[in-house]
Amino acid sequence: MKKRTIPTIATVIFIILLVSVATNVAADETTSVLVNPVNVESDKCDTVSIMIETDDPQGIGSATMTLVYDPLVVDYNGKVADGDLGGVTINENPVGTLTMVAATGASPGPTGTVKFVELEFCPVGDSGECSDLDLTVTELTDGTIGNPQVIVPDSVTDGEFCILNGAVIVCGDVAPYPGGDGMIGMGDVTHLLNHVGYPAGYPVEERTGDVNCDGRIDMGDVILLLNRVGDSAKYPLGCCEE
Ligand SMILES: [Ca+2]
Ligand SMILES: [Ca+2]
Numbered sequence: 299m300k301k302r303t304i305p306t307i308a309t310v311i312f313i314i315l316l317v318s319v320a321t322n323v324a325a326d327e328t329t330s331v332l333v334n335p336v337n338v339e340s341d342k343c344d345t346v347s348i349m350i351e352t353d354d355p356q357g358i359g360s361a362t363m364t365l366v367y368d369p370l371v372v373d374y375n376g377k378v379a380d381g382d383l384g385g386v387t388i389n390e391n392p393v394g395t396l397t398m399v400a401a402t403g404a405s406p407g408p409t410g411t412v413k414f415v416e417l418e419f420c421p422v423g424d425s426g427e428c429s430d431l432d433l434t435v436t437e438l439t440d441g442t443i444g445n446p447q448v449i450v451p452d453s454v455t456d457g458e459f460c461i462l463n464g465a466v467i468v469c470g471d472v473a474p475y476p477g478g479d480g481m482i483g484m485g486d487v488t489h490l491l492n493h494v495g496y497p498a499g500y501p502v503e504e505r506t507g508d509v510n511c512d513g514r515i516d517m518g519d520v521i522l523l524l525n526r527v528g529d530s531a532k533y534p535l536g537c538c539e540e
Contacts, residue, residue: 329354331454349413361439364436398414468482470509505538522535
């Protein structure tokens with residue numbers, strides 16, 4: 299009889315091992331958190347979402363995240379909409395760091411593609427500048443009733459907001475082409491003069507080159523721009539409105 303005890307214990311250990319492996323397999327769900335779209339390029343306010351992709355059958359129960367941005371480049375303009383976890387509480391402290399918290403009362407929580415929040419950012423820096431939207435997941439739990447389990451995301455993807463290059467139209471800023479550099483000086487006068495002599499070789503943007511707004515670019519514009527560089531108060535430029 300004693301001989302039978304040993305295989306029985308071995309069997310029990312084997313079963314425990316099997317269960318443990320099975321548990322590990324069951325827990326091997328994939329969850330990723332991302333800023334969507336990853337790259338925003340805009341000259342005006344734009345919306346970004348924070349998304350959670352998960353195949354956890356218990357779904358998402360709660361989330362706490364921070365998003366860090368450069369306030370010299372973009373400004374947080376407020377929450378556009380809550381997501382699938384319900385109301386998101388957002389604290390901005392210090393400026394440039396948003397702490398966002400939401401918890402759903404549902405068990406299981408939403409699963410699959412889960413929207414956390416929609417935020418609006420507005421450009422305040424110069425064209426061509428970019429700010430990271432640096433996302434950190436502080437805590438994420440699933441929607442297990444009474445016993446939410448911590449989810450460690452497999453990946454967290456930051457976003458980026460770039461101010462569209464050349465979006466800010468500065469009248470007379472024809473050089474460098476395209477887009478200009480936000481300033482007017484002798485380089486712009488020279489470029490406009492060359493354009494009048496050889497348009498194909500020295501392209502300009504009509505809106506910035508027609509500085510007297512008469513519908514064409516000619517020596518009148520070059521002379522006005524030259525005078526403007528010499529005395530900005532006396533010679534205002536008058537580019538046509540869009
Ligand atoms: Ca320029
Ligand atoms: Ca003109």
